[in-house]
Amino acid sequence: MMAGQPVEKSLNFIPSAKRLIGNLRPERTRVLVSLVLAVISVVTSVIAPLLIGRATDIIFAGVIGKNLPAGTTLDQVIEGLRADGQDGLAEVLQAQAVVPGMGIDFGALGALLLVVLALYVASSIFSWLQGYLLNDAVQQTVKRMRNEVELKLARLPLPYFDRQPRGELLSRVTNDIDNIQQTLQQTMSQLINSLLTLLGVLVMMIVISPILALVALITIPLSAILTKQIGKRSQRQFIAQWKHTGELNGQIEEAFSGHELVKVFGRHAEVEAEFEKTNQQLHDAAYRAQFISGTIMPSMMFIGNLNYVAIAVVGGLRIVSGALTLGDVQAFIQYTQRFTQPLTQVASMANLLQSGVASAERVFALLDADEQSPEPDPVGTAGPGRVEFEHVSFSYDPGRPLIEDLSLVAEPGQTVAIVGPTGAGKTTLVNLIMRFYELDSGRITLDGIDIATMPRRELRARIGMVLQDAWLFGGTIRDNIAYGNPGASEEEIRRAAEATYVDRFVHSLPDGYDTVIDEEASNISAGEKQLITIARAFIAAPSLLILDEATSSVDTRTELLVQQAMSALRSDRTSFVIAHRLSTIRDADLILVMDGGRIVEQGTHDELLAARGAYFELYNSQFTAAPADLEGAET
Template identity: 50%
Template sequence: MSKDKKSQSHGGGLMGQGNMMVAGQKAKDFKGTLRRLLSYLKPRRNQLIAVFFAAIMSTVFMIAGPKIMGNALTELFEGAYGKLTGVPGAGIDFDAIGRLLLLLAGLYVTSSIFSYIQQYIMAGVAQKTVYTLREDVNEKLEKLPLKYFDGRPNGEILSRVTNDIDTIGSTLQQSMTQFITSIVTIVGIIIMMLTISPILTLISIVTLPLSIFVIRPFLKKSQKHFANQQRTLGELNGHIEEMYTGHQVVKAFGHEKKAIAEFDKVNEELYDAGRKAQFISGVIMPMMSFVGNLGYVLICIVGGILVTNRAISIGDIQAFITYSRQFTQPIAQTANIANIIQATVAAAERVFELLDEEEEVQESNTVTLQRSKGAVAFEHVDFGYGDELLIEDMNIKVLPGQTVAIVGPTGAGKTTLINLLMRFYEINGGKITIDGFDTRDMSREDLRSTFGMVLQDTWLFNGTIKANLAYGKKGVTDDEIISAAKTARADHFIRTLPDGYDTVLNEEASNISQGQKQLLTIARAVLADPPIMILDEATSSVDTRTEALIQQAMNRLMEGRTSFVIAHRLSTIRDADLILVMDQGKVIEQGTHEELLEENGFYADLYNSQFAKKVAG
């Protein structure tokens, strides 16, 4: 993610941003999550040891460079000084300086080679770890019950699968090696500075707490503004997405000016928060540089005194100044990386929360149906989404080949009944049987292959029409696809499209009409040829003429099959063999259309109210 990439730069602004990031997302169980994340690295411990060794070698060779350069400078200075002062035999030993420079070049080349090895191995470790995590998450998603997806926004789940895992991968690949290098660099530089001058080392170290004291107020202020920046950025993204996806509604209701005004308002807030955050964080680095320069001045003064007293050489002073300049950078990087690790552990915790979710009940898989006859029964079924039961002691018996219509007001439990039949949710009590066998004794794949579904909300994916129709059945031929399309009255409109059956539907299938989408989903169900059909007001999105044609096709499709029809328009289910009238999760009436009208109960009231509305209209 961008946070990880930003950490590669140095500067006070990053420290402020890093702290803000931790404030925004902090792990609940840092140690436990970190241990669990590290467990994914255990199978690659040998590669990590190699990375650690390569990082140490690369850093050691790099740290030795300024000392060698200082020796070369001392050699040059002493030779030139001796010649100026008339010391016999004095002069610049260019051979010695050349050997030192060759050694320096060799050190830097060797350091680069080890750095390359370190990055190469770590890239493999990071990507393999992320690959394993994605595999685990993908397998977990296949085992999660429907209630998990119903209770969370799709974007939130996708964020865990993509953004959070990418954050882990970026941290492993970039920040982990940088963290190792920074720690080794800090230790190595301190050792090298101590070998040159303990007094100068003390001066360098004392400037660190002074820098932290100076920048601390700026860090606190920048945290607040960075948090505002992220909040307003989220609001702006949400507004843009909402206006873009609903642009037709915006235009239809003349909402453009209000939408633009709202965008300008949020955009202004984002600009203000971003300007303040960047300005305040931008001040941090100059302040650190100012304190650092004070330290350099002290080092130069004390170092000059030591040189004049012959306590250390001039080359050592040059090397020490280089080390002192290098000293602050890995410390700032370590602070940034520590913040990034906090955010990474928070991301890992979100991934592990998904991996720890309760899975679907394990299937006994003791029964396999070759081709169901279509006999379905609900025997004393109890069900509730929470502690409170929505369905209590439901008893339904459906004979093979019967058409069962399910009617009732919104929230009566019509869709819930279908979800239980498909075993999207587990029942609390009783049992549901197909051909006398408990559905819990079948594999979910075997059970669901028994059903074909045509829902009111169409679902088509990005791909050709041919691929969409063939989605529900393996190994179908072009002739079978065309035959199914003809049965669903979809063949004619498909052939009028530019590429016919090879026409590519876009991501939302918005390049065809809603009615045409429904025709395709009906054709897909026809092609699957299941023994039991589930229809959720499948003709509600098409015109009256097309509805009549589809109804004829559906009647042929339902011949010899058990069919469950969720009906909102009661005029479409008068010929059903059995009508179940539901209210508040219970079947309060059941029978044929004529029988229910004679009872003059709930169904009769529903039917007559729709008929009255139609006449009034």
Template identity: 70%
Template sequence: MGPTDKSMNFKPSAKRLIGLLRPQRVRMYAVLALTVTAVVLNVIGPRITGHAVDKIFAGAIGQQLPAGQSKDAVVEGLRARGQGTFADMVAAMDLIPGVGIDFGAVGRILLIVLTLFAVAAIFQYAQSWLLNDAVQATVQRLRNDVEAKIHRLPLSYFDQQPRGELLSRVTNDIDNIGQSLTQTLSQLLFSLLTVVGVLVMMLTVSPLLTLVAVVSIPLAMVVTGQIMKRSQKMFVAQWTNTGELNGQIEEAFTGHELVTVFGRRPEVQAAFDAKNEELRGVSHRAQFISGLMMPIMMFVGNLTYVVVCVVGGLRVASGSMTIGGVTAFVQYSRQFTQPLAQLASMANLLQSGVASAERVFELLDAPEQSVDEEAVLPPTRGRVAFEDVSFGYDRDKPLIQHLDLVAEPGQTVAIVGPTGAGKTTLVNLLMRFYELDGGRITLDGVDIASVPRPELRERIGMVLQDTWLFGGTIRENIAYGNLDATEEQIHEAARATFVDRFVHSLPDGYDTVIDEEGSNVSVGERQLITIARAFLADPAMLVLDEATSSVDTRTEVLLQQAMAALRSDRTSFVIAHRLSTIRDADIILVMEDGRIVEQGSHETLIATEGAYHRLYMAQFRGAAVDVEEEGAPAPVG
């Protein structure tokens, strides 16, 4: 997946993201109530503070006026002396000539304001706590949904997705969603309500100054809207590149030994540097472009502040407003532009979160494997029939066409053929890792397409060429085949598969902890543990895909004996390139280009001198022929 050149569909994705909070509606209603209360208390504060300013200013002016006269018399005297502007200002004030500042009244007003702000802070803290709780519960549910979704996706989806890219969606993107919601929702809700509340209070103080304060806002919103459109593309590219970089890192770490052996460290480092630089570039552009919104809104706020101060001062001088009213309005203008600036600054976080959400939604919306039906398998005898089966990983390029095959209960069916012939594909279809394009596969007469996948797969034990062990002890890895197994059963499976032979040489024995890559045991030992796991599971059917490819020849002979016991009375499918390991199979299938070209016992196929004979001769005599062709003496025997 390359970086997208188009902006994601922001509004539907943001709406769907917010919709994830719907199960937390009770908490969200409580958050809304707490936020509204906190906003109301905060926006009332400046108006009451303005009364304190009026008291102080009126006391300071009143103290300078002659005592014993009424305010009207003082105003008339000022007008008579030609001080009309001062007279208008005194007329608009609540004062008593000759009386100074009433510090008791000022103190009571300030105490009320302090109480309002303290209660508002408590409510705001409670709102943040509840909102964070709701967001974390939502992110937890989203992780659960993604985890469940992964188990419903067909194997073909994972074939098309780099592992690091998928891990990035499951980890980085979900974490980013949680951080974005936590950091933006609380402030977003508070800022929006503050804008509304402050606008109402500004109108009650002075409609004229309110018009002055808001006239430049639409222009700023248009500019920020254009910035958001451009930055959104960058945020989508940022998280896409993050996923690709994770894919490169995961691939390089997993294949570290191969990278070192083939001397490809400079190429890997160069690829990493190129992708890292690309990620740095798009991240820088995303943050830079979205970061322009905060300075723009701050500039608008400062411009509004200057205009309000000038116009407000003129209105105080004319007696149209009190100094406290102007002071309150200046605070309101700050409260009005500050949340707008905060909204602008949060736009990058919100865009980043929505970009990650869209990547997660793409995973959640991916086509799922077909829904399991409710058919129940009878006790498994093990008769498997492929009836006119057709399949291709790409529908335009069929791999298997009209294949028929019957494996009777208890038979061992070996499948051989060149690489890409379709051997592993057969067992993948039997396990329902992929769905057929045509025909059907039956188990004891029941179409496996009608059987729930878990029920089908619990009847089949599988040992793959690529070993998989999880981080845990050897005992836990073996017990994975049967979680209810006793200690004796675990040891019996280990002895039967020769795991017991090397475990006792380890310092902690069965309690030896294996890391996720199994790097503290050899490849052959890892394969023995996986075989012991299948042995312990005691399945009704068995699939062995190159199960002994990583063990030495002597151990392979011993394992053949163990697996012969394991296969007894079970229908088994054995995929092998070492033809010596399947000589005793009941039926050997030779596949070429998705078709069965030969089938029969080892002796029969050798006598036929067909495809199997050529494979067998090439494997056991090819080296000698090559040597003879070079003129060297042929080996004896």
């Protein structure tokens, strides 16, 4: 069982368990029917030992009666035994239906055993049906929970994912839900049967002998106290186990994602040492958790054996006194074993229940996370693409302001280039346009409409975005291009590919546009991946275009070709271009120079060079500064 990092506080078992069971509410019909079937199954199985006890009495009476002289009555035999001083044997015979001279009544015995057989068969059938229905209810519940998590992930704001390690989040979504499924599937049916069996057996024990029932009940508080104490100790270890498992998942995901870098920089030893440390912590926590929780069952078995000895001694004394028959005590011993069995089963499920509820609590924490603001009503209008920032302020961390009181206007059809040093806030600016993050103050309007009043889906449908990190999914090249416009025809796909020079390299591939890109897109180059993402934006034909270092992964010759394609794509569209290569934005209508989250300069390429300010220094650092000058500047 694997899971993500748990909450830091102690596991809140009862509320989380109630909420987990509450998820079965849509399947209540199946659960109720399975509960009725479980009751019938338990009742039929609980009656059987009593009938077996009656069969034992028939055999005992037949064996004793056959050895008694025929023609005498039982009362005469008992009086004779008392006269001989055998009062104990007389009391035993008085409690039995012995007929002197008569052997075992095989007819009655056979009929009784057939009834017992029928009861056990019926119990098995009802138990199978109950398990079938309950399993279906559990699978439907887990399926619905997976859907809820998937929908929740779509509603979570981007900052939530920024704060969560990827491996830990994946572990919650996959491993924890699998653990919940395993817990419900293994414990629901068994727990219901165990509790019902416990109740049914208790009723039958009281019917047979209240005194023996009282002896059996003494073990219940002892078992409960023992289980509670062991459970408290194991609970802390389970929480530590999940914590270290989540950390290990994150380390593995990070190491495999950056496998090439680990190789290049020769950091195998450090990675292995970190892995070994976390793996040892996981081993220690898992060992302690399983060992401590594993002591519950043998402890319960020990208590059950003590209970069995006490019942045997007291029951033997009750037979000698004539208060009970041999069959009654035999049936009671069977009930005692069946009484301790569900207690042992419930106790043995304690670690599994704690594990499942711990996973459920982490999934519930994900489901309860704050969602992005509700979607407003659709605006339903599309304008020319005028974007205006009005006194916008934003920060990722409230204590560290990034963008403060920023105002700018991008007129329809303009190409606005954003340049500046790393960390200046360039990508943040376009992320705010996409509403990946919400503003601290101010507003951003698109064609005079505050984007905060627009549904995100409607806003983003009007925006095309090409990122520096090209992302492709497993599928054909044709599918990846058509991702920008699922309804695009084959001709439109070809036209977009030709405009962005994807068509140029596709024909060199064995399957052309049907070439399947693997999960890591390792069968095409980084530049080819970038071209496909540009084609994807091209086919979407957005009214607002955002290019975040869109040509960073292509060679110089391809960059020139792509720039021509981008010029065609940007025509009649408002475009925001983030660029580190200043050669790619010379023809921009407006260049914004950002530093520290503020616009320090703005103008055309020629205007900014003439001003000999921040842009002039950036430009010279790329095109005129010699390596020796740069080294001198660093010192």
